[in-house]
Amino acid sequence: MDCKRCLLEELSRQAFQNIYAYIDSIPEEQKVPKKVYRERLEKCKSCSQLIQGMCSLCGCFVEVRAAKKRSDCPNIPKNWERYIDGENPAS
Numbered sequence: 001m002d003c004k005r006c007l008l009e010e011l012s013r014q015a016f017q018n019i020y021a022y023i024d025s026i027p028e029e030q031k032v033p034k035k036v037y038r039e040r041l042e043k044c045k046s047c048s049q050l051i052q053g054m055c056s057l058c059g060c061f062v063e064v065r066a067a068k069k070r071s072d073c074p075n076i077p078k079n080w081e082r083y084i085d086g087e088n089p090a091s
Contacts, residue, residue, distance in 0.1 A: 005045055008053035008063055016053070016061075023067050032069050032083045040066035043079040 008016045032040070044050050044062040055062050058074040065071045069083040 005047075005050050006052060007041060007045065007050075008061060019061055019064060023064055026067055030069055031067050036083055037066055040073075040080045043073070047075060047079055049075060 008019060031037070041063065044055070044066060047055075049056045050062060053061055053063065055065065055074060058065075060074075066080075069085075072082045073079040
């Protein structure tokens with residue numbers, strides 16, 4: 001049985017290694033801090049729009065979207081906002 005509200009890492013990291021390679025290749029200045037990344041993913045995991053690692057609203061892999069400072073949640077209301085250095089890092 002497939003997990004509906006799982007992240008890719010919980011499904012099969014091996015099968016999605018190219019996505020993790022992409023995340024690893026994002027320049028550090030474009031990534032959120034690890035703590036913010038984990039907080040974003042926790043919010044995604046509690047969202048009914050998460051289906052097998054993808055957001056059903058926009059079709060993104062949430063682990064990629066959550067890693068980027070310039071990304072925000074496509075849900076209304078948003079579960080998390082864009083990250084601006086020094087401003088509301090936990091939102």
